[in-house]
Amino acid sequence: MAENTEPRIGVFVCHCGHNIAGSVDVERVAKAAESFPNVVYSTHEMFMCSDAGQALIREKVREKNLNRVVVASCSPRMHEPTFRRVVEEAGLNRYLFEQVNLREHVSWCHMREPEKATEKAIDLVRMSVARAAQLEHLPVKTVKVLPRTLVVGGGIAGLRAACDIADRGFEVVLVERQSKLGGHVAKWTHLFPADESGWQVIAPLLRNVTRHPLIKVLTDSQVVGFEGYIGNFVARVKNLKTGKEESYEVGTVIVATGFEPFKPYGYYGYGESKDIVTLAELQELRPREDLLRPSDGKPVKKLVFIGCVGSREPGKPGHEHCSRHCCSAVAKAASDLRDRVDEVLILYQDIRTYGRGHEELYRLARSKHVIYSKFPRDNKPEVTVTKSGKIRVTWHDVLSGDDMMYEPDMLVLASAMVPPPDAADVSKLFSLTRSGDGFFNPEHIKLAPLTTHTAGVMIAGAAQAAKNASESVIDASGAAAKAVGLMARGEVEIESTVSHVISELCSSCRTCVTACPYGAISMDNSRDPPVALVTEAKCHGCGTCAAACPSSAIVMYHSTDQQIMAMVEAFLCTPTAVAGGGGS
């Protein structure tokens, strides 16, 4: 325990190559830090997260007998776990580490103001040094992980994840809102790149899931309540038909709630004619020899596809993203149908057949004389439906520079993948954040794409972003591996950053009891008068109680009033600041 000894702080300023050092004078920052209270060592290094940087921290902790470490580098949301591990290897408690965000919060957003960026960096380091001096040793706690996973969503991603987990010997509770498993994929007649129907792909998975002794399938069901913490969640599942609710204890969760095919009302005459359909609707038509018009059942001779319908629209919330599957799916559908109709046109903004085997589909379509015509982004095609029911498409062809007109028998709109309407409810239930387009955010876009900021909850498939079936399956297996990893270990470390009531100071007002969003605080009636008591396992560490307590009786570990005020003071009450900012 280092509480009673004087703080001996080491400051390590990272160049991050040119990322920080390009706008911030890191040498000056390190030099300035030498004079800050309790700092016994300060240096700068090219990459603090590299092996050399980590070794430097370990070496200096021993050599200089440091008991606090401040690293000024990137966002703690990125490398805090890395450096916490490093200080632990050096024999320090992980909570005696403090990180300063010089990259995301300074160098990258003040690139043209190196002087002011450097001043800001020095201030931030001074603030973190002040906080570091106040940091306390906290115990590292572990909890057991229940060997059972809740999989939410019975589409292709949910099914794959359930199989993987059960095959590894862990129990699965699979919850699907619909009466049938299989999701969108089960309904589709043709999948790309291989020529299989959705059912052919889903059927073996489905057989495996329904027969597996370790998988409990709950259809017509919805998760309506969710509480607990990593390894020990309780999910309340409601049967939508009977209205009955049942609770399940699970250790990990995979959210695979998928997407919804956008119904493009207001685009290209959708809804005005039965012969204007989305790509998903085309896929759901009964497979047969020739393509028939939905309106009158006559064979289709002339067919048009329009791409990017409700996708890639800058400035339109929920529709700014590329839906990724459509270019390849359209190429595949067009080349299939080209054999059955006289002419197929694809009107596109750009073509992105990026995946394995997808470019071949584009070439196949071309070789079958499917006509591709590019329209400008700011001048989209126009579709009118005449009184007699004829569809007329007019557009500007970019490559020839000509205005074109065509009257197809049927028009297919490659509409966007958007989050389901209740994605907001799901995000609230599992405390997930969402991207601008409404999909669930991963913990880190590159380094942790399947885990989320709710420890123990993974995301997979189109719930995370628009993607095709194969990519969803890759996600699902990845998320399953993450869940299995936690369960196989059997126990995991949890944050010790919980709140604590100093019972001597408690005035029994119960303000904290009502302030806590998790019901983690109750009154200890065995005491007279009763005092507030925190159930640590239920505490998520938001600190709302500490802010609400009128008696300052609640300590929020690792985010104490003293630690926060030390930062404020270090910023505002430095000798130089007082001299410079003096005025009436």
Added chain:
Amino acid sequence: MTTPEKSSDDQQKWEPRIVAFCCNWCSYAGADLAGTSRIQYPPNARIIRVNCTGRISPDFILAPLEMGADGVLVSGCHPGDCHYTSGNLKLRARWALLESAIEQAGIDPRRIRLQWASASEAQIFADGVRMFTEQVRRLGPMRRVWR
């Protein structure tokens, strides 16, 4: 050099000093994304990370103003989008009281700002900092005025 010139020089050099509290899950991440997206905004705010805006007690706003901060910014998750379900609502409830309290203490309530910026709203975060910095700049260095 004459004294008046010097003081106008000082006026020129004066930069608003702003304490910013960001919640870890939304606005701190939004500020990270602003950096990753290379969105440029004024370097006046010093961000202090808290787990939730619900952690912010009235003291965290009043003490910096007392210590001479020119402005205090709080940025958190949108109402209904809180990582801890409702911490931001608790802060919002405190905020109305805070605004009137600081006014009574002779501090212009435009020196404090509460904004919502999610993890994906880097531009909204940066615009908020820019707007607030300019607002505080117009108000001038921290001083108390009783009306």
